[in-house]
Amino acid sequence: MMHRALTPALLLAPATLLFLLFFVAPFITLGINSFYDYGRMSGIIEVFTLKNYQRLWLDDYYLAIIGRTFRLSGTVAVMTLLVGYPVALYLLAASARAKSLVIALILSPLLISVIVRTFGWAVILGKNGLLESAFEVIGIPGITFLHTEAAVVVGLVNVLTPFVVLAVATSLQSMDPALPLAAASLGASPLRVLWAVILPLSLPGITAGLLIVFGLASASFVTPAVLGGAQFKVLSVIMYQQAIVLQNWPFAAAIAVTLLVIVLIVQGVQIGVSERAARQAMPL
Amino acid sequence: MMSAGLRRGLGFYAAVICVLSVLPVLVIVIESLTASDYVVFPPPGFSLKWYQEAARREEFQQAALLSLGVALAVSLLSSLLGTCVALALVRHHFFGRTALQALFMAPLSLPGIVFGLALLQFLAAYALPRDMIAITVGHVIITLPFAVRFITVALAGIPPVLERAAQSLGADGWSIFWRVTLPMIRPGFVASLVFAFILSFDDVAVALFLTTPNSTTLPVRIYVYIDQNYDPLITAVSAVVVLAAFFVLAVMERTMGIGKLFGLR
Numbered sequence: 001m002m003h004r005a006l007t008p009a010l011l012l013a014p015a016t017l018l019f020l021l022f023f024v025a026p027f028i029t030l031g032i033n034s035f036y037d038y039g040r041m042s043g044i045i046e047v048f049t050l051k052n053y054q055r056l057w058l059d060d061y062y063l064a065i066i067g068r069t070f071r072l073s074g075t076v077a078v079m080t081l082l083v084g085y086p087v088a089l090y091l092l093a094a095s096a097r098a099k100s101l102v103i104a105l106i107l108s109p110l111l112i113s114v115i116v117r118t119f120g121w122a123v124i125l126g127k128n129g130l131l132e133s134a135f136e137v138i139g140i141p142g143i144t145f146l147h148t149e150a151a152v153v154v155g156l157v158n159v160l161t162p163f164v165v166l167a168v169a170t171s172l173q174s175m176d177p178a179l180p181l182a183a184a185s186l187g188a189s190p191l192r193v194l195w196a197v198i199l200p201l202s203l204p205g206i207t208a209g210l211l212i213v214f215g216l217a218s219a220s221f222v223t224p225a226v227l228g229g230a231q232f233k234v235l236s237v238i239m240y241q242q243a244i245v246l247q248n249w250p251f252a253a254a255i256a257v258t259l260l261v262i263v264l265i266v267q268g269v270q271i272g273v274s275e276r277a278a279r280q281a282m283p284l
Numbered sequence: 285m286m287s288a289g290l291r292r293g294l295g296f297y298a299a300v301i302c303v304l305s306v307l308p309v310l311v312i313v314i315e316s317l318t319a320s321d322y323v324v325f326p327p328p329g330f331s332l333k334w335y336q337e338a339a340r341r342e343e344f345q346q347a348a349l350l351s352l353g354v355a356l357a358v359s360l361l362s363s364l365l366g367t368c369v370a371l372a373l374v375r376h377h378f379f380g381r382t383a384l385q386a387l388f389m390a391p392l393s394l395p396g397i398v399f400g401l402a403l404l405q406f407l408a409a410y411a412l413p414r415d416m417i418a419i420t421v422g423h424v425i426i427t428l429p430f431a432v433r434f435i436t437v438a439l440a441g442i443p444p445v446l447e448r449a450a451q452s453l454g455a456d457g458w459s460i461f462w463r464v465t466l467p468m469i470r471p472g473f474v475a476s477l478v479f480a481f482i483l484s485f486d487d488v489a490v491a492l493f494l495t496t497p498n499s500t501t502l503p504v505r506i507y508v509y510i511d512q513n514y515d516p517l518i519t520a521v522s523a524v525v526v527l528a529a530f531f532v533l534a535v536m537e538r539t540m541g542i543g544k545l546f547g548l549r
Contacts, residue, residue, distance in 0.1 A: 007457075011372035012384065015365045015428065019387055023425050026399070026406035033405050087301050090294040098295065104537060105302035112309055112529045113486035115503045116522040119510055120308025123315050123519070128324035130311060161305060190287045219395030222488050226510060236397050243401055243493065253405060256398045267393050 034253035044249055052254035062238075066258070069234040072149065072224070073217040076156045077210045083157055084164030084209065089198070091169050110162050118226045121155045122146055125227070147229030155223040160216055164209035171205025172198070204277040211270035215263045235259050309526055316523035318516050334520035344521050347505035351485055354416060354501065358423040359481035365424065366431025366476055367469070373432070374439045392429045396489030399426065404493040414494050419501065422490040427480035434479065438472025439465075478536060482529070 034052055037045040056062045087106065091099050109117055124130040126146035135143040145151050179201065183193045221236040228237070235255055243252035311325060316334055318327035338344055369388055373381060391399065403422050407414055442465065450460045466473075491501040500508070502525065510518055 008372040008376040008378050011368040015369050015388065016384065018365070018421070019425065019428075022403065022406070022421050023391065023399075024387075026402035029406040029409050030398075030402040033409075083301060086294055087298045090291075090298040093291045093294065094298075102298050102302055106305055108533055109305055109309060111482050111486075111533055112526055113488070113503050113506075113522075115486075115488055115506050115510075116312060116525055117308045119506070119518060119522060120310075120312045122510070122514075123311050123323055123325055124308060126323065126514070128322070130325045133325060158305060158308065161301070190290050215393075215395075219397055221397045221492070222507065226507075236395075239397070239401065240492070243404070249405055249408075252401060256401050259395060260398050263393070263395055263398075 030253050030256055033250050034257045036250040038248050038250045043247070052251045055251065056254055056258060065233050065235060065238060069218055072152065072156075072234060073214045075153055076160065076217040077214040079153060079157045080160050080164045080213045081206060081210055084161045085168055085206070088165050088168035088172055088205075091165075092172050106165050107162050109159075114159055114222050115226070117159060118155050118223050121151065121158065121227055125151050125154070146227065147232070149228065149232065151227040152224050152232065155227045156217050156220060159220075159223060160213045163212050163216065167209035167212060168202055168205040171202045171208070175201045204274055207273045208270060211266050211273070215266045218262055218266075219259060312519050313523045313526055315516055316519040318519075320516070323514060323516055323519075334516045337517055338520040338524070341517070343500075344502070344505060347500050347502040350416060350499060351502040354420050354423060355481045355485040357420050358427055358484040359477045361420070362424045362427040362431045362480040363435075363473055363476040366428055367435050367473065369428070369432050370435035370439055371465075374436055375444070388432050389429050391426045396426060396487065397492070400490040400493035403490070407494075414496050414499075416499050419491050419494045419499065422494060423484040423487060426487070426490060427483050430479050430483065431476040434472040434476040435469055438469035442468045478532060482532065
């Protein structure tokens with residue numbers, strides 16, 4: 001048998017090496033590149049500059065894009081919560097059969113590529129699409145909103161709803177089922193039970209869901225690019241354009257670092273909130 | 285706990301959301317059978333002509349084959365590496381364990397699109413090629429957290445007493461692993477294989493930056509096509525992907541239940 005202390009080292013060596021080489025090192029390269037200069041003819045120029053960040057953070061054009069990214073992610077997070085919360089609530093009350101059916105239907109789209117689901121929304125919202133055809137039946141022609149911010153919101157809410165349902169449902173699962181019953185037996189109306197008992201107890205799930213969706217929405221690329229059209233610009237979309245179309249890698253790197261910082265801040269808040277909730281939930 | 289009326293209301297609402305959540309996939313599958321030359325829903329007539337057209341397009345077949353190859357390699361590599369990592373993290377205590385755990389979970393919290401760009405710039409900086417292998421490496425990294433998590437959960441369910449019993453009966457390290465540990469973590473290993481395969485096969489964010497005209501994955505090929513065209517061809521290609529996903533899904537629902545895979549009881 002192998003030496004005891006050697007076993008974990010041997011087990012961990014391949015994965016650790018892979019991660020240091022192709023995960024940690026690339027982010028270091030990205031960080032360094034974001035401080036390099038760029039010339040249209042010469043490509044990356046290896047001299048230190050803050051130009052890329054100044055351009056992104058001080059220019060009105062790019063500030064508007066950062067603002068739009070925040071607005072889109074915030075709208076999507078709130079809408080997704082409104083859509084997903086009642087579904088999670090239903091899982092608490094449903095029969096075992098209905099519950100597994102709803103879980104399967106809500107979660108199964110997660111296993112189908114985002115690009116396929118997004119194109120589905122293009123066929124629904126676009127010209128001659130399902131929405132336009134449905135409105136024509138009742139005599140209202142010309143309803144299409146493909147290539148608008150609303151289309152991006154609809155697509156992202158659809159893609160991200162499973163995450164909110166998961167977050168809220170797991171927090172509702174851990175609630176003592178006797179609590180709402182106790183409130184009801186003391187004369188609280190169903191709505192009062194919901195508002196005064198269930199909602200506060202699921203607050204950790206709500207914040208977790210909101211923050212997860214905000215993070216995922218702010219870094220989403222396919223849905224804004226396909227449903228928003230060529231004129232709809234958020235950070236991920238301009239990052240791709242700078243990197244692949246314009247080949248300005250240092251500026252693309254600065255956009256990527258900015259996106260990363262936003263996502264990491266959101267996650268830091270999420271971890272902080274859930275730790276505080278865990279502390280408060282602890283018995284005295 | 286809830287009044288019957290409230291429950292019925294919630295049930296109706298949940299049904300509507302369920303329909304909306306599968307609607308885009310449904311629309312794609314129906315539209316793929318259209319007889320029209322352009323996208324119009326509902327289809328004016330039905331035919332298989334877009335499937336024939338998709339079968340004629342070599343770029344989609346090549347992309348599908350490449351995606352399949354990458355996903356198979358990723359599924360196997362990620363699950364094997366994940367097993368090694370989970371074994372070390374669950375069964376051993378050593379200096380730096382928490383830090384390593386955080387490292388292997390990190391891809392979960394970093395946006396795929398940022399990692400894709402980082403990997404692209406790193407490969408270019410060291411003159412490494414962008415090819416199938418680069419995509420595979422990228423996908424192993426983004427799927428490893430899931431593999432580690434699934435196998436850690438499976439390992440946590442095995443009482444260490446069993447392994448010690450085998451040891452006291454004279455089994456060496458390898459036979460303990462092959463005959464005791466591995467058979468018992470099989471559900472977690474299968475979940476990891478399936479999940480890594482799906483994530484790799486569906487990924488756009490990372491592959492988008494690593495593809496070249498010679499090596500393009502299917503989702504990226506689909507993205508590039510719909511970026512420039514709007515016709516029913518892509519619905520036929522997508523429908524094939526959806527059918528494949530449904531097959532995997534049916535197998536998974538039968539063997540373990542989808543909710544359980546995501547931690548719902």
